[in-house]
C-alpha cells in the first residue's frame with residue numbers, strides 16, 4: 001500500500017539548510033543523522049545543551065538550546081537561525097511532549113505546556129519561516145504528528161488534541177500555499193522506541209502496535225521529505241483504522257471501545 005499521499009514535488013536535501021526541533025533525542029536525533037548523511041546543513045534545537053552540542057559536532061551542524069514552552073523561544077531561535085545560517089529550506093517540527101493519565105487529574109499547567117510545545121511553537125515557527133520560503137518558491141515544512149491525533153487515545157486527551165490541531169493546521173496551510181512550491185507535510189508515527197514514554201510518565205505496555213526502531217522511522221521521515229510528500233503514516237497500515245473511522249464511525253467506536 002502506498003504510504004504517502006498528495007503533492008510529491010521532490011525536495012533536494014543535499015546542501016540545504018534543515019532546522020530540526022527536538023533534535024536532542026529520539027526521532028529528531030536519528031533524523032538529524034540521516035539528513036546530515038544526505039548532505040544537509042543542520043540547525044539543531046532542543047533543551048539538552050550537551051546532547052545537542054555532541055550531535056552538532058558529529059554532524060557539522062549548529063546547536064541552539066532553549067525551551068519551546070517559553071513564549072519568546074521561537075523568536076530567539078529564528079534570530080539565531082538568521083545569524084548562524086541565514087535562512088532555512090527544510091523545517092522538521094518534531095519537538096513534542098506527552099502526558100498520560102486521566103484528564104480529570106491533569107494539572108492546568110501541564111495542559112498549557114503540552115499545547116505550547118506541541119502546537120503553538122510549531123505554528124509560531126512556521127509563521128516566522130514560511131514567508132521567506134514562499135518568496136523563494138521553495139521549501140518543506142514537516143510536522144511530526146501522531147496516530148493519537150487521528151484516532152484519539154484514552155489517557156492522552158490533550159496530547160491527542162495537540163496532534164489533531166497540528167493536522168488541521170498543516171492541511172489548511174497546504175491549501176494556502178498551493179502554487180508556491182512550498183511543501184507542507186505530516187509524518188504520522190504509531191509507536192516508536194524512544195524516551196517519549198518514560199518522559200510522559202507511563203511506559204508503553206500494549207502488545208500492538210509493536211514499537212518501531214528509531215533508525216527505521218528516521219529513514220522513512222527523510223524519504224517523506226525527499227519525496228515532498230503531504231502525508232506519511234509509519235507504519236503504513238495505520239491508515240486503515242483512520243479510514244474505518246471515516247467511513248464507518250459507529251463500527252470504529254465499537255471496536256475502539258473493545259480493543260482500546
Ligand SMILES: NC(=O)c1ccc[n+]([C@@H]2O[C@H](COP(=O)([O-])OP(=O)(O)OC[C@H]3O[C@@H](n4cnc5c(N)ncnc54)[C@H](OP(=O)(O)O)[C@@H]3O)[C@@H](O)[C@H]2O)c1
Pocket residue numbers: 021022023024025026027028045046047048049066067068069094095096097098117144145146147188189190191192193194195196197199
Ligand atoms: N515515540 C513515539 O511513539 C511517538 C509516536 C508518535 C509521535 N511521536 C512524536 O514524535 C516527536 C519526537 O518524539 P520522540 O519519540 O523522539 O521523543 P523524545 O525522545 O522524548 O524526544 C522529544 C524531543 O522533543 C524535545 N522537547 C520536549 N520538550 C521540549 C521543550 N519544552 N522545548 C524544546 N524541546 C523540547 C526534547 O528535547 P530535550 O530532550 O532536549 O528536552 C527531545 O529532543 C514528538 O513530537 C512526539 O509527539 C512520538
